[in-house]
Amino acid sequence: MSNQSLDKTISVLNDLIETSKDGEAGFRTCAEDVKNAELKTLFTSRARECATAAEELQAMVLGFGGTPENDTSVAGDLHRRWVDLKSLVSGKDEESILNECERGEDVAKKRYAEALKNELPLNVRELVQRQYEGVLRNHDQIKALRNTARARS
Template identity: 25%
Template sequence: MSNTATQLNELIEITRDGKRFYEHARDEVKSGELKTLFSNMSQAKSNVIIALEKRVAANQETPASGGTLTGKVRQVYADTRAALSSDEEATYIAQLEEAEDRILHAFEDAMETKDPDLRADLVAEMPKVRACHDLMRDLKKAQ
């Protein structure tokens, strides 16, 4: 597998972790407003994943289909904290904001690539990644 495909697949897996976490949190919270927000954030992650998968496939490589162990552990940790917390929704928001940090940092690290085509693809996705990150950061601060 090429270095470009490997980098893209790592981003796909990390972004998929976020998507799955939003879907899980959506099913756990009671607030209709948060359910809608988490659904929208999950869809935003899907859009980024699809764009990255197309780039991997265009290089005759196989896109990653799973997530990471770190993502699964983070979700279990959030569930445990939410169960012990008096404010389950604030716990999920805080943990989702941390997941957004992880995604943003992974994209920022990947943008240091010397491959101009990969960099162009990442630059195209960064506004979506940053917007999701900033939304969750602002939501966490408002809590």
């Protein structure tokens, strides 16, 4: 692998690490804000899955001799502040929290789809594809829960 393609691969992986860290922090925030015990458990589980995804990506960056990202993105931090503010104003209702979770998952879907447009080594592509499928499942589940909460209100 050329230095240029190695640098590009590490850059793609680091972007996904930030995305996973954003997801972890976002789901933790939602778990803290929601009152429904089932949703709290779901969000806590999703936060752990995002943490595991970040760890897998970090290990891959280290394997390529790179320095893995270890923090959330500025955009993710801003989104969580927005969730906190919106939750205060809206009374932290389930639908609002699920809306914000879905918005976060929309960002993750986009970033993973963009990552898969790159030329990546097979082992990297397989990991990113597997994680992307998890993001899609999360998104669809959150969206279904949000639609159910919306129908109840």
